[in-house]
Amino acid sequence: MVDKALGGAGLRGQVAGQTALCTVGQTGSGLTYCGYDISELAEKAQFEEVSFLLSRGELPTSNELSEYKAKLKSLRGLPESLKTVLENIPKDAHPMDVMRTGCSMLGNLEMENDFSEANDAIDRMVAIFPSIICYWYRFTHDGVRIETQTDDDSVGAHFLTLLHDKAPSELFAQVMNVSLILYAEHEFNASTFTGRVCASTLSDIHSCVTGAIGTLRGPLHGGANEAAMDMIESFSSADQAEDALMGMLERKDKIMGFGHAIYRESDPRNVIIKKWSEKLAAEVGDDVLYPVSVRCEEVMWREKKLFCNADFFHASAYHFMGIPTKLFTPIFVMSRVTGWTAHVKEQRANNRIIRPSADYTGPDARSYTPIESR
Ligand SMILES: CC(=O)SCCNC(=O)CCNC(=O)[C@H](O)C(C)(C)COP(=O)(O)OP(=O)(O)OC[C@H]1O[C@@H](n2cnc3c(N)ncnc32)[C@H](O)[C@@H]1OP(=O)(O)O
Ligand SMILES: O=C([O-])CC(=O)C(=O)O
Incomplete structure (x- = not known):
């Protein structure tokens, strides 16, 4: 499935680090998360199990899953100052810029002071990202201030409820679940690599995710x-x-x-x-x-x-499912935040600052010409 002769520009085919999180194009159907084949996860798992797997390293037991989902549910509310920021972003802004700003503002309000707080920060982002994008979208497009603390059982259903003001059908909730699983993790793709480079400077987790969102935005990637x-x-x-x-x-x-x-x-x-x-x-x-x-x-x-x-x-x-096109890539963010943040933690656990070299192609050494002589 994978061309072993990959090489050339774009660092293609070069190993840039190690990961225990994901294989792309190696075994099974070609994509595994922590050893589990994507086809099996998409058929049998809940997105929240996958999210737990990526942040904690193992699938949850039934009790762990209940506790985890209850925790995510409790974290869906938006701080007032974040609402104010979202209300000030224009209607014609790019929704990925809204996600980027929302994540960055969250980092100001709920700073990761110490790496031991990483899982709490991750859980908060998984829970709150649907609220961020839907609050902004509904405020700027429908003129309403929505309540983001819903009772939905899953991240996918929560998103659809906020967007459509009603709980989704079982089929729609199921498709959102599968979609979030499919997008959760993909090894050293461009946005994840961005997150890892940021993590390698020992920066905070919101900075890593903010940078990753900006990278995912482009049409050659998530866009x-x-x-x-x-x-x-x-x-x-x-x-x-x-x-x-x-x-x-x-x-x-x-x-x-x-x-x-x-x-x-x-x-x-x-x-x-x-x-x-x-x-x-x-x-x-x-x-x-x-x-x-x-x-x-x-x-x-x-x-x-x-x-x-x-x-x-x-x-x-x-x-x-009635989702406006401009919200497609933000859904990718709601999912991939689980993969990005797992990579941030992995990078931190065995870190050396990522700093490659470049082949110089500029002019030979020359002396400075005073401005009046140019
Ligand atoms: C979730 C994700 O991020 S998946 C990727 C989403 N991105 C897209 O769908 C954008 C469209 N696709 C592309 O631009 C590219 O296929 C990428 C960015 C995904 C991969 O880029 P590369 O690794 O450079 O592609 P690759 O080396 O396989 O390209 C081989 C040739 O096929 C061409 N090609 C690749 N994809 C496409 C495409 N979608 N349409 C037309 N031609 C294409 C390339 O231009 C290249 O031709 P060239 O040798 O004449 O320059
Ligand atoms: O792996 C990549 O280059 C892009 C991709 O499919 C993803 O990030 O899901």
């Missing part, structure tokens, strides 16, 4: 699910999608939601979220977006041997 949605939404039928894609490939456009830095033939998360997208399409009576997405997948493989990554079928799945 691809929104870009994929914009594309599939612009097609009115599978045939039209095929024609348009052929033109885009001819023009050498980059097609968002396809390809991967490490996987070479498939992304194991795609088959899982695709199945749920199909189920949702049937549930909501879609006969355009899902067939369009399937045709895109066929064309990209046929023409370029490029496959859907985790982001592509997430676009239609989220859309079918």
